[in-house]
Amino acid sequence: MSNGTSKIEYVSYLEHQGKYEGIFSWIFATDHKRIGLLYMYAIITFFFIGAILGLLMKIELIAPGETIMKPQVYNGVFTLHGILMIFMVVIPGLSAVFGNFFLPILIGAKDVSFPKLNRFSWWIFIAGSIMAVASQLMKDGPPDTGWTFYAPYSTSTGTNVIMATAAAFVLGFSSILTGLNFIVTIHQMRAPGMKFFNMPLFPWALYATAWIQLLATPIIGITLLMLIGERLFAIGFFDPTLGGDPLLFQHLFWIYSHPAVYVMILPAMGVITEIIPTFCQKQIYGYKAIAISSLAIAGVGFLVWGHHMYTSGMSENARWFFSLLTFIVAVPSAIKVFNWISTMYKGSIDVKPPFLYALSFIFLFIIGGTTGLLLGSVATNVQVHDTSFVVAHFHYIVFGGMGFAFFAAIHYWFPKMYGKMYDYKRANIAWGIIFLGFNLLYFPQFIIGIEGMPRRYFDYPIQFQTSQIISSIGGFILVSGLILMVFNLIQGARKGKLAPANPWNGSTLEWQIPSPPSLENFDEEPVIKKNPYYYK
Amino acid sequence: MANNSSHTTEYVVLARVLLLLMFLTILTISITSYHLGAFTVAITLLIAGTKGYLVLSYFMHLKYESLLLRILVGMVFVLFALIIVITFIDYAYR
Numbered sequence: 262m263s264n265g266t267s268k269i270e271y272v273s274y275l276e277h278q279g280k281y282e283g284i285f286s287w288i289f290a291t292d293h294k295r296i297g298l299l300y301m302y303a304i305i306t307f308f309f310i311g312a313i314l315g316l317l318m319k320i321e322l323i324a325p326g327e328t329i330m331k332p333q334v335y336n337g338v339f340t341l342h343g344i345l346m347i348f349m350v351v352i353p354g355l356s357a358v359f360g361n362f363f364l365p366i367l368i369g370a371k372d373v374s375f376p377k378l379n380r381f382s383w384w385i386f387i388a389g390s391i392m393a394v395a396s397q398l399m400k401d402g403p404p405d406t407g408w409t410f411y412a413p414y415s416t417s418t419g420t421n422v423i424m425a426t427a428a429a430f431v432l433g434f435s436s437i438l439t440g441l442n443f444i445v446t447i448h449q450m451r452a453p454g455m456k457f458f459n460m461p462l463f464p465w466a467l468y469a470t471a472w473i474q475l476l477a478t479p480i481i482g483i484t485l486l487m488l489i490g491e492r493l494f495a496i497g498f499f500d501p502t503l504g505g506d507p508l509l510f511q512h513l514f515w516i517y518s519h520p521a522v523y524v525m526i527l528p529a530m531g532v533i534t535e536i537i538p539t540f541c542q543k544q545i546y547g548y549k550a551i552a553i554s555s556l557a558i559a560g561v562g563f564l565v566w567g568h569h570m571y572t573s574g575m576s577e578n579a580r581w582f583f584s585l586l587t588f589i590v591a592v593p594s595a596i597k598v599f600n601w602i603s604t605m606y607k608g609s610i611d612v613k614p615p616f617l618y619a620l621s622f623i624f625l626f627i628i629g630g631t632t633g634l635l636l637g638s639v640a641t642n643v644q645v646h647d648t649s650f651v652v653a654h655f656h657y658i659v660f661g662g663m664g665f666a667f668f669a670a671i672h673y674w675f676p677k678m679y680g681k682m683y684d685y686k687r688a689n690i691a692w693g694i695i696f697l698g699f700n701l702l703y704f705p706q707f708i709i710g711i712e713g714m715p716r717r718y719f720d721y722p723i724q725f726q727t728s729q730i731i732s733s734i735g736g737f738i739l740v741s742g743l744i745l746m747v748f749n750l751i752q753g754a755r756k757g758k759l760a761p762a763n764p765w766n767g768s769t770l771e772w773q774i775p776s777p778p779s780l781e782n783f784d785e786e787p788v789i790k791k792n793p794y795y796y797k
Numbered sequence: 798m799a800n801n802s803s804h805t806t807e808y809v810v811l812a813r814v815l816l817l818l819m820f821l822t823i824l825t826i827s828i829t830s831y832h833l834g835a836f837t838v839a840i841t842l843l844i845a846g847t848k849g850y851l852v853l854s855y856f857m858h859l860k861y862e863s864l865l866l867r868i869l870v871g872m873v874f875v876l877f878a879l880i881i882v883i884t885f886i887d888y889a890y891r
Contacts, residue, residue: 448866476873512884563876564883579887 273680273777291376292780296383297362298678301671303387304350304358305747311345312740314338319702319736322729325721335719336405337420341397343408344425348432349390351663352521355528356474357386357439359670360467362678364443366771366778367461369452369787374445382438389432396424407717409518412499412510416491423492426485433478436524440474443467452770454789458549461769461793465552466531469559473520473527477563481517484510511573515566523562525659526626527555529666530597533619536673537601538794539767540616541608545794547600554593561590568637572646580639587637594630598623613765614688618669621696625661629654632707647717650710653703661699668695668746675750676760680777683753691749694742701735769793806855814855821848 274294281289290296317338321328330338361379365372373379397403404425406415415422447468451460487498488510497503499510538545545551567575567583601623610616632654635641645651676682705728706714714725721729763772770793774782825844833840854860859867 476876508887512887516880516884560876564879567883567887574891576887576890578890579883582883582886 271775271779273775274780275680275777277780289380291372291380293361293365293372293376293379294678294778296379297358297360299383300353300357300361300386303390304354307345307349307390309743311342311350312743314342314345316736316740318342319733321719322721323733324729325723325726327719332719333402333405336717337397337403339717340404340407340425344393344404344429346659347408347521348429349386349393351525351659352436353386353432353439354525354663354667355532355670356443356467356470356524357382357435358667359463359532359674360439360443360470360528363674363771364446364464364467365450366774366782367464367769367793368447368450368455369770369783369789370446370450371781371783373442374449375442378438379442382435382442385431385438386435389428389430389435392424392428392431396421396428399424409514410485410488411514412488412491412507413501413505415488416500423489426488430482430485433482436474437478440471440478443471444475447471452787452789458552459789459792460552462534462545462548462551462555463528463531466527466534466555469555470524470527473524473559473562477517477520477524480513481521484513484517487513508570508573508575511570512566515569516563519566519569520559520562522658523558525663527558529622529663530555530594532666532670532673533601533622534597535767535769536615536619536669537604538796539673539765540611540613540619541605542611542766542796543604543608544792544796545600546603546606547596548792548794550596551600554596557593558590561586561593565590565637568642571639571642584637584639588634591630591634591637594626598627598630611765613672614683614685614692615669615673615765617689617692618665618672621692622662622665622669625657625665625699629657629661633658645710647715648710649706649714649716652716653706653710656703656706660703668692671750673765674771675753676764677771677776677778679754679757680760680775681753681755681757682760682764683749683757687745687749687752691742691746694745695739696742698735698737698739698742702732702739703735705729705732705735768795806858806861811855814851818848818851 274292277292279286279290279292287295287299290299317329318335321330321335321338361373399421401419401421404410404415404420404422405418406420406422410422410426410429415426447460447464487496490496491498491500491503491505495503497505499505499507501507534545534551565583565586567579568587571580571583632650636645636651636654672683672688709725709728710716712725714721714728760776762775764776765772770787771778773787821844825841828837828840828844853870859870
């Protein structure tokens with residue numbers, strides 16, 4: 262392994278003078294680290310827009326009846342919130358940001374296999390994002406279908422469905438190309454001595470994720486094209502009046518969109534698996550089980566899409582079969598949780614901000630996961646389908662899972678990315694506010710969901726108001742915590758103390774090189790002789 | 798760890814595969830003039846599958862790749878078949 266000392270003059274990737282200067286040195290960058298940062302700035306921007314839209318929904322729901330917006334505006338707001346958060350934040354989030362930045366470093370490579378393709382993926386991502394935003398501003402008005410674009414409504418609504426689906430189609434290409442790049446990188450560019458089973462577990466998670474991106478994303482692409490074709494030429498794929506089958510859309514949509522949940526959560530699990538051994542100073546418990554469970558989640562996760570369709574009119578046999586498969590997919594997820602907790606047992610735990618976020622991830626993911634089993638069971642699903650219970654479950658998994666893992670990752674790798682430290686105390690306070698706000702925002706939605714509060718409704722009976730008010734207050738607390746967290750990180754990047762190469766005493770390769778890394782990461786190719794989580 | 802070994806396929810082999818693909822294409826078209834009932838689709842799918850196998854094996858060099866890579870590509874087809882079968886658990890029993 263490299264010992265982190267430079268034999269040649271060290272210039273960080275941030276200071277490196279390439280062919281282009283100024284903003285063009287970023288737009289035309291092929292360095293995986295710069296591309297990772299570009300994704301991060303875009304994704305955080307989209308996240309805050311999505312969060313503001315979410316807050317607007319919570320303000321609307323603070324009292325029954327119309328509060329600040331009309332019903333049609335509300336439909337547009339939750340649709341845009343969903344499109345932004347799903348397609349532009351959580352799906353690319355960890356993989357595109359931290360995968361791009363750290364995958365090559367963690368496997369001892371200079372860059373990804375196809376740096377120019379990587380840059381092209383980023384450009385496609387921005388083009389798709391611009392199209393998604395444009396769909397909100399064009400003359401027919403924002404789409405009002407929800408992010409799921411369910412047919413036959415999406416084939417007939419007069420809003421800008423074509424532009425929004427075309428945007429999702431374009432964004433999909435970015436995801437496919439990133440996945441392809443990562444698979445080839447992991448196969449071809451591991452450092453000498455690094456076999457699959459002594460590769461760090463974040464790359465393992467990215468590897469499983471990349472296969473999903475590569476195989477599942479084309480399915481949503483073709484489905485959205487079919488939807489566009491249906492709207493333009495009345496072909497009759499999905500519209501029953503034209504001889505189509507609306508359930509075909511749901512099948513095709515969820516064949517992609519359920520594995521997409523694992524595109525969000527698998528890298529999140531990978532991040533947590535990196536953080537826990539570092540802050541426990543202990544070898545990861547059950548390395549192979551964690552690695553293989555990533556592949557198992559990716560594989561079985563492909564086969565459970567029908568649990569989104571129990572009330573759609575699907576056949577009884579399909580319903581119990583999907584329910585069985587759904588319970589099976591919970592097993593590898595539970596293996597990971599067991600291994601994380603076992604790693605902590607008798608470890609030298611150092612409670613720093615990344616570890617706090619990692620702990621919160623486990624807590625929130627357990628709540629999200631176990632409520633997922635309620636939804637996976639046909640009998641209970643029928644009771645709570647399309648209620649705010651589903652909204653709560655989904656946010657506990659996606660925000661409590663992927664979101665908190667993103668925050669954990671940024672606090673963990675920040676010193677390496679910027680070569681600066683942030684203020685721990687302020688980071689801890691921000692974590693406390695975010696954690697409190699998150700639970701106040703989403704937990705009441707489990708309760709009113711069981712009591713019958715439908716999702717995506719603009720109005721509700723007075724009996725739900727107390728929970729809705731608590732939830733809205735939680736929304737404000739959460740956003741204020743997020744603002745404090747981002748402020749602290751910006752302050753750290755601008756005025757923070759210089760970070761040492763290995764501030765957390767981590768054992769993986771990124772901590773063996775200077776902070777921030779040089780353009781090609783390593784002065785000399787590292788040779789791997791031991792497992793990645795070696796602690797004395 | 799990189800496996801940068803490459804394999805060059807002889808032109809004569811590629812030419813033979815090309816001829817075979819053209820023959821199978823003609824076969825696909827000509828088979829429509831026979832009344833094979835329900836077997837028509839099955840036979841044309843079989844021919845299409847064979848053509849896909851030839852393209853993957855020779856033109857995309859899968860035949861010369863490592864066992865791991867061949868298994869990975871094979872798993873993709875298994876996954877595809879599973880998705881089709883599971884979808885038809887709904888359609889067949891609805």
